[in-house]
Amino acid sequence: MDNINSDTPQPKTLFNFNNIKIFKNPHILDTGYVPDVLVGRDDEIRAVADIFYPIFIHGTPGHAFIYGPPGAGKTVVLEHVFRQLYLEAESSGNFPDGLNLKHITVSCKKHDTTVRILMYLIAELGYTGKVSKRGVTSGYYYDIFYKALKEKSYSLTIIFDEIDRLRDDNILYNFSRSGELKDLNEGQFIHIIGVSNSGLFINSLDPRVDSSMQRETIIFPPYNEDQLIQILNMRVPLAFYPNVVSEDTVNRCAKEAAEDEGDARRAIYLLQTAGHIAIKTSCYTVQPAHVVLAAQKIKEDISLQFVLNxxxxxxxxxxxxxxxxxxxxxxxxxxxxxxxxxxxxxxxxxxxxxxxxxxxxxxxxxxxxxxxxxxxxxxxxxxxxxxxxxxxxxxxxxxxxxxxxxxxxxxxxxxxxxxxxxxxxxx
Ligand SMILES: Nc1ncnc2c1ncn2[C@@H]1O[C@H](COP(=O)(O)OP(=O)(O)OP(=O)(O)O)[C@@H](O)[C@H]1O
Missing domain, CATH: 1.10.10.10 (Winged helix-like DNA-binding domain superfamily/Winged helix DNA-binding domain)
Incomplete structure (x- = not known):
């Protein structure tokens, strides 16, 4: 008698993908990867670097708000400038003696109140003393934060990511006045950079906060299709084996992402997902058809995520x-x-x-x-x-x-x- 399962033969192995070699170094496609060269962002890099220029003439950097659509390169430009700043600070003859720079990124989506932000900063500063969690006011956390900062003698840049989600902008006011209020050591500073997808946030800021910050505004435009192609082309030879990704495939990813607000993250994610689909469908190259399937899969995943929440x-x-x-x-x-x-x-x-x-x-x-x-x-x-x-x-x-x-x-x-x-x- 025939085996009842004979029409559904099982694969011999679950993870043998016919030795298909697609990704040489998959981490190059990770969001946290900071490339050595950034495409089409010279003006923005210059503008962000200029915020820090006063340090080199023994002043304090200016506060700033940076905004632009998702995947416009705001985070990667900031990381690039900090990398360069720390490097040049070591070798520059103009860099003030004893100045100890540090930056911390606060996600305002996760930490949206003064107390939550202060608790996060205290932890990030490596404070090892006891911190009460109940029955204390924000003043208590401010005191510990300034104590930790003085102990470490850091001059701190705080990047408020998704700053529009902040529920209480008093913390911006207090930090922007910390120098005047003698909360810090001589020469030490707290410096604020706010990052957002929307410029509308600035209009909703309390005028008292806005005027105390005296901030710069830097706008990041979306990428066009050509720029997205260049961004992908710089990663392809590092991330994939030779001749695995064709020009058409890169163009297709760039086109999809250009139509979707010029989002570089989306372009990279499409290419990465298309690569995985190629492996799972036993293809030795990543083709434009895989990008189409990748776009569909990403859409389904997003819908699922929306609905699950x-x-x-x-x-x-x-x-x-x-x-x-x-x-x-x-x-x-x-x-x-x-x-x-x-x-x-x-x-x-x-x-x-x-x-x-x-x-x-x-x-x-x-x-x-x-x-x-x-x-x-x-x-x-x-x-x-x-x-x-x-x-x-x-x-x-x-x-x-x-x-x-x-x-x-x-x-x-x-x-x-x-x-x-x-x-x-x-x-
Ligand atoms: N000019 C560029 N050159 C190379 N890679 C880039 C460039 N711009 C962005 N990327 C890459 O695109 C991805 C998204 O960029 P980034 O996180 O900086 O965007 P963002 O503007 O901060 O987005 P969001 O507002 O959604 O946080 C990252 O992987 C980043 O490395």
């Missing part, structure tokens, strides 16, 4: 929107009212209590902010307003991601009675 209610409303798109979309778009009808029907279908139309509107606005949908507000006559909603890209991946949550299995058989829904007044 959503609350149950958000997933519910998103599923209602996806169902509206499938069952009710009459033309190009659907409205918040349409979503509410389907949402209401889904609640009845599974016996769940429904939220108000206003609550659903709020969720729609949030999805717009997350970049999942476009929603333009228009008049619907008699003074009322409605949103015209349309999904950005193919929503199938979002739906697949929602169904990964077991709680949504009960919706698999949901099909609305469209006629009834359209004729029922539910609010």
């Amino acid at each position: 959503m609350s149950y209610q958000e997933k519910f409303v998103l599923l209602a929107m996806l169902n509206t798109d499938i069952y009710l979309k009459k033309g190009k778009y659907f409205t918040t009212g349409d979503v509410y009808r389907i949402y209401y029907d889904m609640c009845k279908f599974v016996g769940e209590e429904e939220f108000s139309l206003a609550a659903i509107s709020q969720k729609v606005s949030k999805f717009k902010m997350m970049g999942i949908v476009n929603a333009n507000t228009t008049s619907k006559g008699r003074g009322g307003l409605t949103s015209q909603i349309v999904f950005i890209g193919d929503p199938t991946t979002l739906k697949n991601a929602i169904f990964k949550d077991g709680k949504f299995i009960r919706f698999v058989t949901y099909v609305p009675d469209v006629k009834k829904i359209c004729s029922t007044q539910i609010w």
Whole structure:
């Protein structure tokens, strides 16, 4: 008798990729890798270096805000300038004796309050004394921070990454005045660089903070396709074996990334993912078709990530929107009212209590902010307003991601009675 599994022969090994050699040094494609030469960023490097120029005439560096879209090279330019600064500080005859430079990057996404930031800085300074975690005010942490800084005699540049996420800008005010307030040793300084994807943050700064900082503003434009090609071409011979990546493949990655805000990180990530797909599909070269698959995979991963981080209610409303798109979309778009009808029907279908139309509107606005949908507000006559909603890209991946949550299995058989829904007044 035939073996029942004979139609699904198992591979002899799980990890033998036919000795396919694609990556020579995969770390060259890591985000943290700082290349020796940066493409198209001479002006920005000069502008950032100029912030530090006063050090070499025995002054203090100027505070600065740097902004530009994701993957525009803000972090890598800062790292490049610091690398050079430390190097030149050692050899320059103009560098002040005893000046001990250090920089720390604070992610404001993770550390968004004064206390959290101070605790992080204290740890990064290697402070070994006892630090209470309860029943103390921010003043307590400031005291320990300045004590640690004085002990180490560092002159510190603090880079506030994603500074727009800071919940309280008082810390910028206090740090920018630390010299005047004699919190530091003679010649020691605290220097602030804020980094953001949006220039709008500057307008929302407390004017008192802004004026005390007297900061420079440096803007990073997105990369164009040619620059992205050059960025990739510099990494290809270091990261891949010879003749593995063709010109067409590089061009395809650059084109995709140029269309997506000129993001160098995306261009590099596409190439890296395409390389992995080549290995897994037993190809000896990375081809443009692998880049297309890589773009699709990245999109699915992002959708999955978005959806995994959503609350149950958000997933519910998103599923209602996806169902509206499938069952009710009459033309190009659907409205918040349409979503509410389907949402209401889904609640009845599974016996769940429904939220108000206003609550659903709020969720729609949030999805717009997350970049999942476009929603333009228009008049619907008699003074009322409605949103015209349309999904950005193919929503199938979002739906697949929602169904990964077991709680949504009960919706698999949901099909609305469209006629009834359209004729029922539910609010
Ligand atoms: N001019 C360049 N030359 C070579 N590589 C670059 C250049 N610009 C950016 N990169 C690379 O692209 C990736 C993203 O750059 P970087 O992290 O500096 O962007 P960013 O502007 O800080 O982005 P975000 O705002 O999302 O943090 C990194 O791997 C970096 O090394």
